[in-house]
Amino acid sequence: MKKIIVPLGPDHPLFEEPEFFILHCDGENVVDVEWQAGYNHRGIEKISETKHWDQVTFLVERICGICSNSHPVAYANAVENLLGIDIPERAKYIRTIISEMERLHSHLLWAGLAGHFLGYNTVFMWVWKYREPLLDMMEMLTGNRNNYSMIKIGGVRRDINDEQIKALRKTLDTLKTQNEMLTKVVLDDPVLQARLVNVGVLTKKDIKDYGAVGPVARASGVDIDVRRDNPYAAYSFIDWKVITRENGDVFDKAVVRLLECFESIKIIQQCLDRIENKKGEILNEVKEIPPGEGIGRHEALRGEVFHYVRSDGTSSPIRHKIRAPSYVNVPTFKKSCIGQTISDVAIILAGVDPCYCCTERVSVYDANTRKKKNVTWTEIVRKSQEKTKKLKKS
Template sequence: MSDRKVIQIGPFHPLLEEPVGFSLTVEGERVVAIEARMDYIHKGLERLAQERTYDMVPILLERICGICSVTHSVCFCNAVEDLLGVEIPPRAAYIRTILGELERLHSHLLWVGLAGHFIGYNTVFMWAWKYREPVCDAFEMLTGHRQNSALPMVGGVRRDLPEEYFPAVRRMLDELEGQTARLTAAVLDDPVLAARLKGVGVLSPAAALDFGVVGPTARASGLATDVRRDEPYAAYAELDWRVILRPEGDVFAKAVVRLLEIPESIGILRQCLDRMPAGPLNLGTLHVPRGEGIGRYEAPRGEDVHYVRSNGTNMPERLKVRAPSFVNIPSFKASCLGAPMADVMITLAACDPCYSCTERAMTLVDGRGAPIAAAPGLLAASRQRTFALARAFGRAPDLDLALD
């Protein structure tokens, strides 16, 4: 007797902060098919960026994702600086590194907390988020805002970090090191957590390569990819740190990678605060000539790629954002099938999916570089793009969606 049932999750679900729809087909307890609908968050930000000047775009891109606000703005700057072929001043490079690592700290702690929440370990949730608060405070001390710093600009950074707060940030790091060490030990030594998470949602190294996953998701499957090491930007070439690797590919390994990356980030931050060079903050106003550039950046979730094409005006002609979750999310296809229902949520959460990063559109451009799809057509194109992603999950596209 076939006992197939379809279970709908979302779009508004108490466990998911963002609207996303999943439908799981289950046979008894086992998941046999998983389909996702992910067009709820599509707003058209890339198009918006093409109507903003190079000075305004990084501030807009901070609003792609609340957690990766430094990621996207710095990644865009990397792309434009690649186009220009300029090196940013060393002090700006160090400031960008500090911002990026503070962001990685609070993002990893946030994930550890949410992962604990998903499996019913609310103590871990409360702990991790309590330890995350001082990181946000440090961000606020240094930039004036808990997440959106508005610091990165093309050719450097907009403002300086106030050095009088460096001792307070160092104290925060010292405390955080002890706290996360305790948290890590508690998580790693807990037999229940080990039994719950080991061997769950395994993404084999071969599957990880096939799906092209990045960041901690890849590093937990034994793939040593890290843009900070492979193609150093900002100040990473001068700093000393390790790439954390685990071969297992299960949820536990992903948690371990993130937990062990926290002390590495703390180490990077200490080195930056100690060695902070003096000098100018930015290269002043730059004219962006015709051309194209690629920016890479190791976000907390993996490699972020921005593509920028300029036509010589003060606004980018085209901006394409490929966020890390865009390649990490389809790996559910490999890690969730055959799993019991109860493991799906934590497996989905394990790659730290960020839907607001992922849901980008594409502009169709012909060989001469003229866009052949204007704004109304773009919406259709963006829907088609989402449909294509939906098809990859084996879902029939929602053709009844009004294309108004």
């Protein structure tokens, strides 16, 4: 049978970002997958070497829009690891609150998008409606809906006051009931189960081979979570548990994410209890970064973020290595996609919650193998502008 090649990307409505998967198909079945990356590569690791230590927090924030708190936390952890310092207790709680709120909004975002990919737009709209108040809370706490700029080496930039805590509690309570409903809908819907159960299964061995992390690993029964294994911020002071499932299919990944939302709500509520009606320092001023190297980790929404920094005592890092969770999660598609159908590839890739901005921190294929046109680019632009003018006049 003749194989057909289906390009998935670079600009596929499935992905928010440009990314290119070439599916070698036999009818509707996928027999091989190639991954072409680099459409999003911006060279952040190199740019980081030209910025001041404090500026780098803003730079890493812009690695990825959804993990815009995870990377700064991991980076700050790395620098603090290099310095060997601790941060004030209140700052720890605030970091935890922001991190968990980010996790909540990202998991909801994922659930909505997953619905969207399945052509289930009602789920998409409802979930995104629930997510909106969270973004309002973020705006209230940090001043921006995304890109929060809360983290600073040695602490946090802004404090949280008691009025904000009250408003936050209210939002979380409504969110909890909404999330309960959503979880029920997902767990019980027979059509969703038909689409998700036993699709894109990853075994424990696959997880180890590719080093996958986060909800992807936890859905396959690999019990890892940096928040518990190597606690930072306030995670060691708080009572919560790691969610794991056994099957490793897309359905389990969805369940892990939805159940994690409840844990996040629990964590935030406990943190709020500890900082309410209290005052305290939020920043340990850091003046100089001595020579040395440090590693910082953070359990981001998609898994472990890993930052390695090296200093030679000057005002900017001489090497800054960033490993986003998607960098190890996405390659698992090689195991999970092959043998599935084209329709499933969409949801399998979505199940990983890929984030290519993260993956290519540091970064025309003619998808239709069309013949090259012998017209120069300026010619085309000129022609099209003329036509636009003409149409505007008429």
